[in-house]
Amino acid sequence: xxxxxxxxxxxxxxxxxxxxxxxxxxxxxxxxxxxxxxxxxxxxxxxxxxxxxxxxxxxxxxxxxxxx
Amino acid sequence: xxxxxxxxxxxxxxxxxxxxxxxxxxxxxxxxxxxxxxxxxxxxxxxxxxxxxxxxxxxxxxxxxxxxxxxxxxxxxxxxxxxxxxxxxxxxxxxxxxxxxxxxxxxxxxxxxxxxxxxxxxxxxxxxxxxxxxxx
Numbered sequence: 001x002x003x004x005x006x007x008x009x010x011x012x013x014x015x016x017x018x019x020x021x022x023x024x025x026x027x028x029x030x031x032x033x034x035x036x037x038x039x040x041x042x043x044x045x046x047x048x049x050x051x052x053x054x055x056x057x058x059x060x061x062x063x064x065x066x067x068x
Numbered sequence: 069x070x071x072x073x074x075x076x077x078x079x080x081x082x083x084x085x086x087x088x089x090x091x092x093x094x095x096x097x098x099x100x101x102x103x104x105x106x107x108x109x110x111x112x113x114x115x116x117x118x119x120x121x122x123x124x125x126x127x128x129x130x131x132x133x134x135x136x137x138x139x140x141x142x143x144x145x146x147x148x149x150x151x152x153x154x155x156x157x158x159x160x161x162x163x164x165x166x167x168x169x170x171x172x173x174x175x176x177x178x179x180x181x182x183x184x185x186x187x188x189x190x191x192x193x194x195x196x197x198x199x200x201x202x203x204x
Contacts, residue, residue, distance in 0.1 A: 007138045029167045034127045041127065059131055062168060065117070065124035067161030068091060068151045 001054035012052070019047040021058065032063040069104050070145075070172055070188045071202045072096075076110040081184055083112040084150035084176050091115055091123040093149040095133050096174060097142035105145050105172060105199075111136070115149075122161070123149045146171035146188075152178050156185040158196045166191035172199060 001014050005025060012021070018037065022030050035042045036059045042050050052058070084092040093115045098108035111133040114126040125147065137144055146168070151159075156177035158166070166173055169192040177185040188201040 032167055036127075036131055039131070059134065061127050061130050061134070063124070063165070064093075064095075064130070064147045065122065066149055066165050066173075067123075067159045068121050068154045 001052075003052055003055070004057040006059060014054075016052050017048055018042055018050040018052065018058070021052065022047065022060075025060070027060055029062060034061040034063065035059070036061065069202060070107065070199045071104070071204055072107045072110075072174075072186075072188075074203055076107060077186065077203045079110050079112060080148055080150075080174070080176055080186065084152075084178060084184075085181075087115070087150070088178065089120045089152055090118055091120060091150050091152060092176075093123040093125055093147065095125070095130065095137075095147050096145045096172065097133075097137040097140075098145050100143055100145070107145060109137075109140070109142055110148065120152050144171075146173055148174035148176065148186075150176045150178055154179060156187045158189050158191055163191055163194055163196060174201070 002011055018035055027033050038057050094113045095111040096107045099106045113129045115123040116126050117124050156175045173189045173191055188199040190197045190199055
């Protein structure tokens with residue numbers, strides 16, 4: 001199936017989960033990443049149970065914060 | 069070296085002053101030419117911590133900004149935030165939460181309201197290097 005990850009179309013295996021995609025995409029800080037799937041945020045606890053479908057659009061947002 | 073157009077600097081300054089006493093924050097995007105970065109657009113985001121000591125970018129606004137960068141052919145270059153009451157240097161928390169060593173981290177100090185100071189840092193682990201920001 002074809003999905004769009006960070007603006008790039010990619011062919012991935014059917015039934016790929018968000019958790020598997022995070023590994024496949026070599027996300028450097030998976031504990032601090034927010035995932036949006038078709039413009040809706042996926043709860044961190046649901047990465048393994050969220051299965052991607054053909055035509056899905058995924059964005060990885062890296063936590064950005066700090067102090068003073 | 070990293071450059072920032074004066075008009076974009078003014079956007080940062082005005083947003084930071086408007087949000088006092090809280091820290092203000094946002095993203096920066098532009099072009100990379102060799103070792104140089106050229107900021108072309110500054111994004112003003114909401115500090116969802118609403119604190120004068122911490123900041124976290126609003127992820128929904130972050131998503132919109134990333135889409136805008138892509139549509140305009142801009143590369144994400146890093147982020148910026150203000151220090152309402154402390155100098156323009158990365159705090160220990162800033163360093164600990166700087167997960168992207170390729171990013172530039174701009175810090176605007178409003179400690180002296182009459183003399184704002186903006187610097188850009190490369191942060192890798194506990195080491196922070198001033199990147200020599202040029203406002204032009």
